[in-house]
Amino acid sequence: MKKEVRKVVIAGNWKMNMTPSEAVTAVKETAALVEGKTGCDVVLCVPFVDIAVAAEAAKGTNVKIGAQNVHFEAKGAFTGECSASMLLEAGAEYVIIGHSERRQYFGETDETVNKRTKAALAAGLKVILCLGEVLEERQAGITAEIVSMQTKLDLAGISAEDLKNVIIAYEPVWAIGTGLTATPDQAEEVCAIIRNVVCGLYGCCAAEALTIQYGGSMNDANAAELLSKVNVDGGLIGGASLVPAKFAKIVEAAQ
Ligand code: PEP
Numbered sequence: 001m002k003k004e005v006r007k008v009v010i011a012g013n014w015k016m017n018m019t020p021s022e023a024v025t026a027v028k029e030t031a032a033l034v035e036g037k038t039g040c041d042v043v044l045c046v047p048f049v050d051i052a053v054a055a056e057a058a059k060g061t062n063v064k065i066g067a068q069n070v071h072f073e074a075k076g077a078f079t080g081e082c083s084a085s086m087l088l089e090a091g092a093e094y095v096i097i098g099h100s101e102r103r104q105y106f107g108e109t110d111e112t113v114n115k116r117t118k119a120a121l122a123a124g125l126k127v128i129l130c131l132g133e134v135l136e137e138r139q140a141g142i143t144a145e146i147v148s149m150q151t152k153l154d155l156a157g158i159s160a161e162d163l164k165n166v167i168i169a170y171e172p173v174w175a176i177g178t179g180l181t182a183t184p185d186q187a188e189e190v191c192a193i194i195r196n197v198v199c200g201l202y203g204c205c206a207a208e209a210l211t212i213q214y215g216g217s218m219n220d221a222n223a224a225e226l227l228s229k230v231n232v233d234g235g236l237i238g239g240a241s242l243v244p245a246k247f248a249k250i251v252e253a254a255q
Pocket of ligand 1: 013099171176177178179215216217218236237238239240
């Protein structure tokens with residue numbers, strides 16, 4: 001496996017934080033701190049209402065803007081949802097799909113993750129597809145089975161061409177927002193398992209080109225070691241992405 005053939009992507013997930021005015025300030029601050037850091041792509045995934053102003057604030061910088069969810073239908077009676085074309089027109093280039101908080105609190109399943117992913121890709125968004133085991137699954141020794149199944153179900157029916165616009169974020173649910181981080185070896189082991197499943201589905205060239213991020217309490221102190229692993233091609237960062245100085249240090253670690 002060659003890390004050089006893959007794009008390293010450091011993405012922030014702001015979750016339900018930052019009003020539009022706060023978002024503008026944070027995007028500008030982040031952009032100033034990561035200026036010239038061309039060794040990785042930098043993305044901030046913001047609440048729906050922040051997308052347009054964040055995209056405007058990010059213009060001319062190396063920060064790209066993403067959303068945190070997307071509906072699979074193009075339009076209609078789906079109160080509270082946004083379509084892919086709405087996100088694109090507002091200025092999003094990326095969208096997170098299948099985050100564990102969506103799976104846990106909003107009934108997201110591998111089936112809906114797959115439908116949302118297909119809709120996002122068809123519209124031209126890049127997808128950050130999240131998957132990972134819960135603590136009981138890790139303790140039961142079935143992490144490999146769980147992430148393999150999620151990878152297969154979430155990517156079902158997605159073409160090799162569309163896979164080029166997919167990033168997989170391996171996020172062990174027990175490590176998200178808990179301060180617990182997978183060890184670099186644990187992250188490497190599971191990212192390699194996911195890559196191996198993708199190799200079985202799409203061939204090893206496609207698998208080698210796929211960016212696989214680690215997410216789960218990544219911060220400025222642990223990023224360098226996690227990112228040094230051959231199968232860890234970036235990070236999806238929650239808490240630490242809310243503080244531009246901390247997020248910029250993670251970007252620095254990815255250079
Ligand atoms: C996340 O929300 O995807 C995440 C990894 O959060 P945190 O970095 O706060 O654990």
